[in-house]
């Protein structure tokens with residue numbers, strides 16, 4: 001079930017270094033939101049706070065509130081592992097388990113969460129997830145072959161299948177197409193468009209056309225200089241951000257004048 005994300009005045013630290021400052025944003029369910037901005041402005045850092053991946057690094061922590069359908073994911077007693085099963089993540093480089101079969105790759109997250117399933121239930125999850133990732137027709141006859149035998153674009157869709165197999169509420173994507181050729185990129189973009197029917201999707205991208213093609217809303221982050229914290233500068237409908245932004249820095253960035 002797609003969930004709403006409410007962030008209130010979030011500061012993100014690497015030990016004492018304040019990397020991202022004062023982010024407040026509401027991300028609606030069943031939508032795609034793109035994070036854009038120049039290198040080092042904190043897009044990835046902020047993205048990784050939405051499923052508590054940030055704190056995996058020693059000394060990394062946050063201040064502020066991050067709510068998922070009203071529940072604070074940083075409240076005392078909340079298990080980060082549970083949060084990560086509700087908020088899935090797809091990375092820049094496709095990272096299937098190379099020696100595992102396609103079938104076992106899809107089931108990997110489900111099994112990690114300790115779910116015990118019968119053969120039938122497993123087959124159902126495999127088919128539904130691969131169909132959901134637009135990969136079923138390409139792999140249905142070789143489910144027992146290793147995941148590493150797929151093309152880069154297919155591997156990325158396999159990783160998306162692995163993510164949706166866990167039935168998350170939110171899917172985070174960190175430059176999911178940056179290692180893909182243009183045709184695979186379009187396949188993944190089409191898929192993102194379909195995913196928003198069921199999930200809240202947040203994507204970090206450097207590609208302006210991609211942000212314009214896939215997202216409903218766009219958040220522009222910026223940084224005043226090296227060592228300064230990144231900040232959310234402007235957040236609005238993607239059309240407004242690209243055609244009629246309120247802030248000069250947003251206009252300069254989306255029109256390619258800097259970054």
Ligand SMILES: Nc1ncnc2c1ncn2[C@@H]1O[C@H](COP(=O)(O)OP(=O)(O)OP(=O)(O)O)[C@@H](O)[C@H]1O
Nearest residue numbers: 014019037038039040041042043044045046057230
């Ligand atoms: N593991 C880390 N330890 C300390 N500082 C870090 C770490 N990772 C990132 N940073 C710093 O946090 C800030 C934000 O980096 P981040 O990678 O989130 O930016 P970004 O906008 O995603 O950049 P890019 O577009 O280049 O991927 C930068 O100053 C970066 O140097």
